[in-house]
Amino acid sequence: MTVQQALEWAFRTECAQLELPEPPDPERDQGFGFGLEYVLMQRAALGCKIDGGRYKLGDYTHEDAEVIAATVAGMPDDLGGKRMAIRVAELARAGMTPDWMPGAVPRCVPVDMKRNRYGDRAVTVVVGNERVWSRGKWRTVEVRTCPVTYQPHPKQIEAARRGYCEWWKALFWLKKGLQVGEMLREVEVAEGMPKANPGTLI
Structure with a gap:
């Protein structure tokens, strides 16, 4: 499946949770504990599925969905960091693509009628x-x-197109990370991507 389909499967179908790292707290942080990425790497190194002790089948989230969610949570700051991670997860959970306002052309109209x-x-x-x-x-x-x-105002159109391009770059980073990381057991991320330049669709 494509990276967008994989995200929608993880967050919409499997209901994976986005566990973002908390800001550092000098009083609480004593150097103990492990991040989700470390736990997932250890699971991959172990080479077998771990029973997490869940008591109800309905609570089970596929391991690949958790890997995808952990990868989204690790979004680098130059791509938007936590803000972009939340946006990617929310759009995937809703099964939506950002609105880049196709065909939008500013029109001069009266302020009031x-x-x-x-x-x-x-x-x-x-x-x-x-x-x-x-x-x-x-x-x-x-x-x-x-x-x-x-x-619509030209700045509104520009902001929508810019937001779409930022989302696309985040998906490209996620696709490469999931392909190169080789941590997914059953899901294979294909090369397909949404349109890179939505303006060409007008």
Whole structure:
């Protein structure tokens, strides 16, 4: 399966938990205990399945799913660290791909609209007064304008595309890590990846 399918299987089907490392606490940290990655490496070196002592079959999470979750938890800081690990896990659990806003083009639209019996009209505001010569005398008239905005905003589209690319880089790192680590017993991570540049799909 692809890395995205493997993540969805681990977090959605097997309900693997993302166990992120806690921030260091000098008072509590006395150098004892082992991280999940160390435990998983020891299991791999042992070469057999360990009975974890679970009393109920429904509580069992596949060992490969735990390896995948541990790999996600080890996301490096230059790829987003804990924040990206949580995002990857949440998207996988929901079976979703980040929304990169396909086909989104900023359009100039009125800030507000009002409806009357003649239909929808843009709301205008007074920005000043002018004196004009009309019908033989000077008259004061309001100068009105229609405030506009862009929807979706270019920065919103840019942020969505950037977020997708960051997620893609995280998945690429996970794919390589799971392939090179060779810690998965039954799951094999294939080469397939989501589109690298979603902008090409517009």
